Amino acid sequence: MSQTLETDRTTGTDGAVELHERHLSVVVGGQNRRFHYVWLRDNSWAPQDRVFLSSERKAATFDIRDDIAPLSARYDDRLGLVVDWNDGRSASYSAEFLCRYDYSGAPRSARRHAVRLWDEQPTILPRVAHADVVATTEGQLAYLDAVREYGAAVVTGVPSLDGEVERFAETIGHVREVAFERVHNVRHDPTGYNVAHTPGELKPHADLPSYSWPPSVQLLHFLVNRADGGESTLVDGWACAHELRRVAPHHFDTLVRTPVPYQLFSADEDTWAENPMIELDTDGDIKVLRFSNQLAQPLSVPFDRVEAFYDAYRHLGRIIDSGRFRHTFKCDDGDLVTVHSHRVLHGRLPYDPSSGARHLQDVYMEFDDLLARRRVLRGEHLPTAAQRPGNEETA
Structure with missing residues (x-):
């Protein structure tokens, strides 16, 4: 069962958020992107969860609740995706972050480094x-x-x-x-x-x-x-x-x-x-x-x-x-x-x-x-x- 949540955006398609049983979807950069709740909670950059300068985690992944889920979620023009979690914490996820780390099929494949296999014709090496x-x-x-x-x-x-x-x-x-x-x-x-x-x-x-x-x-x-x-x-x-x-x-x-x-x-x-x-x-x-x-x-x-x-x-x-x-x-x-x-x-x-x-x-x-x-x-x-x-x- 999914639920469409409010969006603060008044133009374009970005910002629509839908909650599902174990993940949410959000339209960012003109694409519908899906993220599991546990992945989002694990990748919080809230001060309690992360050292900002080094990006190192302070929160332990294995301490995340098995039933982790949003109490609410919305999209903000300045902050990006804003989530209030059922463990009492809140976190925001910028559009840049969501686009860069989108792990769905096409974006994930695009991040794998290009390899050009040699064919059966003589290869001219750079x-x-x-x-x-x-x-x-x-x-x-x-x-x-x-x-x-x-x-x-x-x-x-x-x-x-x-x-x-x-x-x-x-x-x-x-x-x-x-x-x-x-x-x-x-x-x-x-x-x-x-x-x-x-x-x-x-x-x-x-x-x-x-x-x-x-x-x-x-x-x-x-x-x-x-x-x-x-x-x-x-x-x-x-x-x-x-x-x-x-x-x-x-x-x-x-x-x-x-x-x-x-x-x-x-x-x-x-x-x-x-x-x-x-x-x-x-x-x-x-x-x-x-x-x-x-x-x-x-x-x-x-x-x-x-x-x-x-x-x-x-x-x-x-x-x-x-x-x-x-x-x-x-x-x-x-x-x-x-x-x-x-x-x-x-x-x-x-x-x-x-x-x-x-x-x-x-x-x-x-x-x-x-x-x-x-x-x-x-x-x-x-x-x-x-x-x-x-x-x-x-x-």
């Missing part, structure tokens, strides 16, 4: 000059937007100096510490301890799935790249996984459900973790792809699940290795490749180590930090207050 990224807000935003949308970008003209990749990382965020070198040197190593240090083909992969939360960004800075061959390869792993889901959903589900162990170690350190290759978020979208053929350890699952896993693994691996979602390019001296490594796999073609020098350095970061930097530069990180200071008496 390229941004180093001087623009480190010295201008516009250049840094162009770089961050590219990594956010495409999962990869190339920064050109980075000084070919030892440790410059670390200095660049600290310009845009924070270096992710791992068990091994903070700045890792990649060059030909005749002992061949690591496949990245050999001159053969390096299949597309993501680094360090041997952590339960692998680093989500990798920066690869080419100090010098004069050897014949060695073209870089990037593959949109999410696009490959989407293709697997489309053509063989049972294989996709197998990789979501099967834990795979990975290990990377040194004489003094060890990393080992066991997780599915494909991790989904709560909406069923791909969140993390853990794919590193070279670091996979012996599978340990129930006997009757082994062959199903290998069927699925080979299917995904062949899509990744097909070249359909791959971008191949030669890096110049001073190029810095950034990959969102929970999504984009990196590798390289074979090269001739006797034909010229090839030396790169890499560090790890977290994608969350890049997104945070982007929000700060855009002025989008501060929360929208539901209630302005001083409104408590008029609410």
Whole structure:
């Protein structure tokens, strides 16, 4: 049973309020928006409930009454939605707040960051000059937007100096510490301890799935790249996984459900973790792809699940290795490749180590930090207050 309440508005459609059993609806910004009573009560910015400067809650969510409901509700031009609650408190919710945090289908979907999966045509990766990224807000935003949308970008003209990749990382965020070198040197190593240090083909992969939360960004800075061959390869792993889901959903589900162990170690350190290759978020979208053929350890699952896993693994691996979602390019001296490594796999073609020098350095970061930097530069990180200071008496 619903009830239409009074509105103070005399023009337009904004301001109509309806109460329902467990939620209300209010027209704001020309749209009918629905909010559960418990959500509104939990998000009160009244002085008793919230520290205004930090937006931190003082009221405990678990103390909200099970039968929380309005005694009255109205829309005010200045205050927004004004609610008197049955627990004796009152709160107002500004139009800006209601529009920004509307969690109905379309507004909620619009807040999820845009991802442009690579198609089967050669992808032209965004390229941004180093001087623009480190010295201008516009250049840094162009770089961050590219990594956010495409999962990869190339920064050109980075000084070919030892440790410059670390200095660049600290310009845009924070270096992710791992068990091994903070700045890792990649060059030909005749002992061949690591496949990245050999001159053969390096299949597309993501680094360090041997952590339960692998680093989500990798920066690869080419100090010098004069050897014949060695073209870089990037593959949109999410696009490959989407293709697997489309053509063989049972294989996709197998990789979501099967834990795979990975290990990377040194004489003094060890990393080992066991997780599915494909991790989904709560909406069923791909969140993390853990794919590193070279670091996979012996599978340990129930006997009757082994062959199903290998069927699925080979299917995904062949899509990744097909070249359909791959971008191949030669890096110049001073190029810095950034990959969102929970999504984009990196590798390289074979090269001739006797034909010229090839030396790169890499560090790890977290994608969350890049997104945070982007929000700060855009002025989008501060929360929208539901209630302005001083409104408590008029609410």
